Amino acid sequence: MTTTEPHPDGGLSRGLLLLMSVATGLAVAGNYFAQPLLDLIGRELRLGPSMAALVVTAAQAGYALGLILLVPLGDLMERRRLAMSLYAATAVFLLVSATAANGTVLLASTALTALTSVGAQVVVPFAATLAAPAERGRVVGTVMTGLMLGLLLARTASGALSELGGWRTVYWVNAVLMALMAVLLRVFLPRLGGDGRRLSYPGLLRSTVAMFRYEPLLRWRAGVGALSLASFSVMWTALTFLLARSPYGWSESAIGLFGLVGAAGALTATVAGRLADRGYVQTVTGAGATLLVTSWLAIAAGARSLVWLLVGVIVLDLAHQAVLNSSQNVLYALRPEARNRINSAFLTSLFLGGAVGSALTSVVWVHGGWTGVCVLGATLSAGTLALWVLERITVNRAAGKPSKTSARQGHDPAPAASTNWSNPYPATTKGE
Known part of the structure; x- marks a missing residue:
């Protein structure tokens, strides 16, 4: 199947569309979990306010680099493999954040998590390609709803999870969910791309x-x-x-x-x-x-x-x-x-x-x-x-x-x- 062909069914099943929507939301949420927790993180890792604030900056910088350096690979690589790989890598980097012993490790893992979290932006055009032309707007809107909900609700979720088990709990939970998403994407997404033409x-x-x-x-x-x-x-x-x-x-x-x-x-x-x-x-x-x-x-x-x-x-x-x-x-x-x-x-x-x-x-x-x-x-x-x-x-x-x-x-x-x-x-x- 080439990168320009839609899915043979002419559309997306509700289950697959829901999976892709949830996957995009979870991927971007990881970049916003730290924002309401900076004070807690700073106290435990003995970071000053300016150093703690760099966690947010690291997430922004990593995501920007991912948009530029990784998202275009969806036109070059087989997309299911690319999406699965990025989600799996994000899970690994979240685990590093969950076990970070100092601010330097947390900053590095945050930047790398954000870099690979652009897997969400591989899933969105993936969904647009799988959709039948007559339903592409609905499909893109549904997947983007998942993405925006992840972005907007991340702060609320991180606050609740941190009260249950501390700030590291947020990263542990998200790491498990991202690993699960990598498996589900591998199982349920069709192969798309990889037809031999290369830049x-x-x-x-x-x-x-x-x-x-x-x-x-x-x-x-x-x-x-x-x-x-x-x-x-x-x-x-x-x-x-x-x-x-x-x-x-x-x-x-x-x-x-x-x-x-x-x-x-x-x-x-x-x-x-x-x-x-x-x-x-x-x-x-x-x-x-x-x-x-x-x-x-x-x-x-x-x-x-x-x-x-x-x-x-x-x-x-x-x-x-x-x-x-x-x-x-x-x-x-x-x-x-x-x-x-x-x-x-x-x-x-x-x-x-x-x-x-x-x-x-x-x-x-x-x-x-x-x-x-x-x-x-x-x-x-x-x-x-x-x-x-x-x-x-x-x-x-x-x-x-x-x-x-x-x-x-x-x-x-x-x-x-x-x-x-x-x-x-x-x-x-x-x-x-």
């Missing part, structure tokens, strides 16, 4: 970067996604500051439970996916970007009203999921044979956007408080909407008068992408 690894990385040059829609959607995640990160970064002070004054455990609110927004990703399957992928992006802007009105009112804060957070999460899911559906339709490289390029851009949003939040909070944070988030959201509008104008002009079907699917009616691996990135859209 060298350096050539694969060059090809990933070159996608930005030869795929105009990737450039547009990378910008749209980066601004959306930046806005998303602004809210979640500043939320802890807001809830810890008057008039809320919440404890750390109560703040951690607020992640459950975000989970409600993540569950709507499948709705966005189903709408994309019905030909409304651009409508989903536009509606999501518009809601992203308006959500900040409620979030701003949330400075003194918990009800408005809850409404704003749910709407913002829903909107971000709509933008992310619809963008992935647009991009996965471009080049089936380069799906992992496109995913790598897109997600690296998202990661950078989120990192910039978090960094700006720290500065703006000091000088402008919650009002300044809301202005920053609304500005980034407005940029998301503006960039999507410019994308539509540019693509439609380049395509002349595209058919309704082409416009809804997010790309102009250009010839199909070449699958010649010796020349893997000729342009497939007319947006340049």
Whole structure:
């Protein structure tokens, strides 16, 4: 079976889709377990606050490297083997974290865990390839729901597990679950790829970067996604500051439970996916970007009203999921044979956007408080909407008068992408 062929059944069983969703959530969760436990970890391993905070930085750096260096391998290697190997390696590195005797070992194991946890981003395009075209949006939305739930609920789960058996319990439990996932993926995933056509690894990385040059829609959607995640990160970064002070004054455990609110927004990703399957992928992006802007009105009112804060957070999460899911559906339709490289390029851009949003939040909070944070988030959201509008104008002009079907699917009616691996990135859209 080649990398461009869908599963022979023309779709995914519910059981396999559930397995892939849970697998993605568990993989990314490991990168966030330490955040509410830094004080406990610091005391036991005798780390200063700055050294303890480096655990979070190590996770971010490792994940970024994994997106760039490992995710593109899904276009080169047999995908089941790659996914299983990455999950097994993550389990091993989690065990190292669970038994870490000092901060140096914990930092190294955290970075390596994050590096291999990008196996989740091998599973997402894997699911898109196995899905029948008519259900790809629903499938991607379902798998991404699992991923986002893992990200949002990790802090809550780590707090509960640490109270039961200390901070190391979190890593032991996740290591066992990741090892189990590696076995289940090996048993239930079909073989995909490995048909003998090869790029060298350096050539694969060059090809990933070159996608930005030869795929105009990737450039547009990378910008749209980066601004959306930046806005998303602004809210979640500043939320802890807001809830810890008057008039809320919440404890750390109560703040951690607020992640459950975000989970409600993540569950709507499948709705966005189903709408994309019905030909409304651009409508989903536009509606999501518009809601992203308006959500900040409620979030701003949330400075003194918990009800408005809850409404704003749910709407913002829903909107971000709509933008992310619809963008992935647009991009996965471009080049089936380069799906992992496109995913790598897109997600690296998202990661950078989120990192910039978090960094700006720290500065703006000091000088402008919650009002300044809301202005920053609304500005980034407005940029998301503006960039999507410019994308539509540019693509439609380049395509002349595209058919309704082409416009809804997010790309102009250009010839199909070449699958010649010796020349893997000729342009497939007319947006340049």
